[in-house]
Amino acid sequence: MRLSDMGERAVVSELLKKFGIGDVDDCAYISVGGKILAITSDTVGVETHMVPGASYADFGWYACAVSMSDLASAGAKPVAIVSNFTLPPEFDLGDTLSIAEGVNDCARHFGCRVVGGDTKEGKSANVGITAIGIVDGRPMKRSDARVGDVVAITGEIGRAYSAILKIREGVWGKDEVYDVMRPMPRIYEGIKLAELAHACIDMSDGVYISAHYIADASGVGIEIYRDDIPLCDRIMKMCEKGRASIDDALAYGGDFELMITIPEDMVRDAMAVLDTLTVIGRVVDKNLGKVLIVDGEKRPLPLAGYEHFKHGDKGGCKR
Amino acid sequence: MRLSDMGERAVVSELLKKFGIGDVDDCAYISVGGKILAITSDTVGVETHMVPGASYADFGWYACAVSMSDLASAGAKPVAIVSNFTLPPEFDLGDTLSIAEGVNDCARHFGCRVVGGDTKEGKSANVGITAIGIVDGRPMKRSDARVGDVVAITGEIGRAYSAILKIREGVWGKDEVYDVMRPMPRIYEGIKLAELAHACIDMSDGVYISAHYIADASGVGIEIYRDDIPLCDRIMKMCEKGRASIDDALAYGGDFELMITIPEDMVRDAMAVLDTLTVIGRVVDKNLGKVLIVDGEKRPLPLAGYEHFKHGDKGGCKR
Structure with missing residues (x-):
C-alpha cells in the first residue's frame, strides 16, 4: 500500500x-x-x-x-x-x-x-x-490527563492561520511571515507548568486534533468550549467579515501554544504564574466522548488537522 | 556559491x-x-x-x-x-x-x-x-592523538570495497550485499579501547582520509605503513589479479572498523583484550607531515575518500 x-x-x-x-x-x-x-x-x-x-x-x-x-x-x-x-x-x-x-x-x-x-x-x-x-521532576505527557482536570491553553489562537490567509490573498508583510515562520515556543511556560499540570501537548497541529491526541493517549473524554478559546484580533476580524471560519482556524494550528490538563484546584496557581493561560474545556469520562460545545450546543469534536502524505493542496506551508 | x-x-x-x-x-x-x-x-x-x-x-x-x-x-x-x-x-x-x-x-x-x-x-x-x-569515563576523540602513539586498527580492510567491485562487475550474491549493507559496528571494541587508547575514529570514509582526520584534529603528523594494513582475502585476490588496487580499497572505506592511536606501551594490553587489533603506523611531529610508507618508500598520504556534493559517479553506494 x-x-x-x-x-x-x-x-x-x-x-x-x-x-x-x-x-x-x-x-x-x-x-x-x-x-x-x-x-x-x-x-x-x-x-x-x-x-x-x-x-x-x-x-x-x-x-x-x-x-x-x-x-x-x-x-x-x-x-x-x-x-x-x-x-x-x-x-x-x-x-x-x-x-x-x-x-x-x-x-x-x-x-x-x-x-x-x-x-x-x-x-x-x-x-x-x-x-x-x-x-526537572516529572515530564508532562499527552497520556497523563485525568477525569476532573480542566483543559487550558497558553496564548491566543489563529495568528499563524490568519497570516497564511493573508499570504494566500496576496496582501501581507513581514509581520505575517514572522507569525508563521518565527514562532516562539513556550519553553518558560512549559517548565513552570510541569510543576502543576498533568497532560500537555503543543498545538502546532491544531487545537482540535491536539485535544483528540490528549483524550486518545489518556483514555479519557474531553469537552472543549469553543466560545472560550481566545482568538487573536486579526483572525477575529477576518471571521467577522466572513473571510475565515473559526473552525478552520482551530483546526489549522501553527501557533505553537501549549494545551494542558490541570486539576481544577491548581489552575488558579498556574494562572498566578502565567497570565497567558485560559481554561477552554474539561476532561471527562471516556464514555462521554470528545465533544465541542458551541453556543451551549454539543457537537462532535472535529477530527481535523494537517496530515502529511494525505493532502492535495499544502497551501504553501504546513503551518 | x-x-x-x-x-x-x-x-x-x-x-x-x-x-x-x-x-x-x-x-x-x-x-x-x-x-x-x-x-x-x-x-x-x-x-x-x-x-x-x-x-x-x-x-x-x-x-x-x-x-x-x-x-x-x-x-x-x-x-x-x-x-x-x-x-x-x-x-x-x-x-x-x-x-x-x-x-x-x-x-x-x-x-x-x-x-x-x-x-x-x-x-x-x-x-x-x-x-x-x-x-563510562573519557570519550575517545579524533583530536586526542599524541606524538609517540602508535596507530592501530580493528579487523580487516577491503570487505565493502571488494563487494562493491563484484556488484559493479555483475557477479555477486547475498554475501556481498551483507558486506556492504550489514556492517557490524565495533561497539564492544570501542568500549574496551576507551580505557587504553587516545584518539579514535571510525573508518567508514576510508583508511587514508581517517588518518588525515586524526592528524588534522590533533595537530600532529602521521605515518601509515601500507604493507602492514590487513586486507581481506577477497580484495587481496582481486589485487593480485589486477582487478583492484590496494590504494583504492584503502581510500574507499565502508568497513566500519576503528582506527585508534594508543601509547606504545598500552598496545600489548589492548591486543590481549582484542585479538583483532593491528598496528599500522605511528603518530609523529606535525612538521613530519602525513606520510604513507610503501616498500620502505615515503609518499604523501593520499587525501582520498568519499565526499558528498562533489562527485559525478556515486557507484551505486556511498560505501
Whole structure:
C-alpha cells in the first residue's frame, strides 16, 4: 500500500508498532544519571514549510522552533541541538549558512546550542532537528490527563492561520511571515507548568486534533468550549467579515501554544504564574466522548488537522 | 556559491563555524547528571546508499549501523535511537516497515532501542538516525592523538570495497550485499579501547582520509605503513589479479572498523583484550607531515575518500 493511501497518522502508528513504542508523546524519555532526558526530532522542508517572503534564516528558526516546542510540551529545559541538513548539490552556500544562522539564533534564544549534525546530499532541502532537554521532576505527557482536570491553553489562537490567509490573498508583510515562520515556543511556560499540570501537548497541529491526541493517549473524554478559546484580533476580524471560519482556524494550528490538563484546584496557581493561560474545556469520562460545545450546543469534536502524505493542496506551508 | 562547487567537507567546515563548533568529532558530547552523553546523527538515502540486491531491511540496518559506528568510535554504550523517515507519498508501506525492522534489529543487536522519531514527506526516501550513548569515563576523540602513539586498527580492510567491485562487475550474491549493507559496528571494541587508547575514529570514509582526520584534529603528523594494513582475502585476490588496487580499497572505506592511536606501551594490553587489533603506523611531529610508507618508500598520504556534493559517479553506494 502506498503511504499516500494511508496518511501520516496511520503510517506512524504502524511504525510505532514495529519499533515497539507504546506511549506516543511529543518527546521520548530516557533516564541518565538520575535525570530524565527528553528527546525530540522533527524534519521540515524548504518546499513544504517556507512561505513566500520568508528568508532562509526564518526557515532555520522555524526548523529549530518545531523541536523546541516539543520540549516545551514536556516541561523540559533545552540543552543541546543536533542539526541535520539534506541539500541538493545546486543549493547555495549563502542560503545554507542563513538556514544555519536561523537554527542557531533559535537554539541560543532558548539557552542551548547546536552541538553537532550531519550534511548530506538529497533531492530536496530538508532540515532535521533533534533537540535534547532535561526535565526537572516529572515530564508532562499527552497520556497523563485525568477525569476532573480542566483543559487550558497558553496564548491566543489563529495568528499563524490568519497570516497564511493573508499570504494566500496576496496582501501581507513581514509581520505575517514572522507569525508563521518565527514562532516562539513556550519553553518558560512549559517548565513552570510541569510543576502543576498533568497532560500537555503543543498545538502546532491544531487545537482540535491536539485535544483528540490528549483524550486518545489518556483514555479519557474531553469537552472543549469553543466560545472560550481566545482568538487573536486579526483572525477575529477576518471571521467577522466572513473571510475565515473559526473552525478552520482551530483546526489549522501553527501557533505553537501549549494545551494542558490541570486539576481544577491548581489552575488558579498556574494562572498566578502565567497570565497567558485560559481554561477552554474539561476532561471527562471516556464514555462521554470528545465533544465541542458551541453556543451551549454539543457537537462532535472535529477530527481535523494537517496530515502529511494525505493532502492535495499544502497551501504553501504546513503551518 | 553552489554546494557542488565546494564539496561536503568545505560546506561542513562553514557550517561548523556558523554554529561555533570548534572540536569536530564523530560524536557531540554533553554532560548530564555526572555522565557524558555521546550524540551522533547521520542521514542515509535509498538512492545513494542501497546496492542492487539489498532489501529495505538491509538498508534500515545500514542506516542505524552508521550512527552506531560513531558511538563505537567514542567508546560509548548505545542507549537510545531516534529514527527520522523522509518518504515520498508513493513509497510502499511494506517497504517502510522493512526499513524500520532493519533499524530495530540493529538497535537491539547493540542493546538499545528506538525511542522515537518523525515521519515526513519528501522527494527522496531518507532515513536519519540520531543515536545516543553513554561514555563510562573519557570519550575517545579524533583530536586526542599524541606524538609517540602508535596507530592501530580493528579487523580487516577491503570487505565493502571488494563487494562493491563484484556488484559493479555483475557477479555477486547475498554475501556481498551483507558486506556492504550489514556492517557490524565495533561497539564492544570501542568500549574496551576507551580505557587504553587516545584518539579514535571510525573508518567508514576510508583508511587514508581517517588518518588525515586524526592528524588534522590533533595537530600532529602521521605515518601509515601500507604493507602492514590487513586486507581481506577477497580484495587481496582481486589485487593480485589486477582487478583492484590496494590504494583504492584503502581510500574507499565502508568497513566500519576503528582506527585508534594508543601509547606504545598500552598496545600489548589492548591486543590481549582484542585479538583483532593491528598496528599500522605511528603518530609523529606535525612538521613530519602525513606520510604513507610503501616498500620502505615515503609518499604523501593520499587525501582520498568519499565526499558528498562533489562527485559525478556515486557507484551505486556511498560505501
